[in-house]
Amino acid sequence: MHNISDVIEAHLKKVIERNTHNIVEIKRSEIADQFACVPSQINYVINTRFTIERGYLVESKRGGGGYIRITKIMNKDKSELIDEIIELVQPEVTQQTAIAVIERMLEDKLITKREAKIMISVITRETLAFNLPIRDEVRSRVMTAMLTTLKFEV
Template structure:
């Protein structure tokens, strides 16, 4: 334990709490005081070691009553399908391809009919209202974020 740096210690402390609780709420300044470091060190640990890809959902609120909430997430049982769909998206996505992906999500019972219809309205060209190149790039980014988020389920 002597060879651990401050980031390792902060990470281990937070993960120890998360082993006992599924969700924690911390205050950046209080954590910095506890570990005798600057608040940006706490940000660094949260941003690099508590990501969705690593199985955590992080929400933060800045300001006087600000907090950082960290919650464990579970890999969705449709992970392989979602990964395949995400790999198909690329850097641009036509409206028709976006519709096809949403149809697949519905077919695999990953999203409901209502969710699918809501998402269809969001990815529509008349809603995005930009030149075709930017529209397809924006749609691709939106779809990738959606697929990544669907890849994980928050614990209830």
């Protein structure tokens, strides 16, 4: 059984996919009512599952007519996407952000599930047993090397 955050995320992604412009505008309170949860749960899902690292742009407007707009960032080609990801992970990257980037590449079918598992195993803090900030710098270099290899294999 999936938790409520997974269900809300899946719902929002489905709505975005159905939209020809890859955008959804929601009212936090309406989605909370739909899923019988508190509005802060919607904030949590948006703040953790719809990040730039995962390929989404989030805009919000507060007030009575307020909304949250979630846009799936679409890249014209894989090479351009990889270049953007390389910029995102340099000069250092946290484990959480690196995993989010890998999950985005998997979702965009840039890598296979097996490749994602291998990449994640290489960038974890257990594998990179260095103190901060060295660990985040080494993780960035490892990610950049893997991404560069992918770029020329595309």
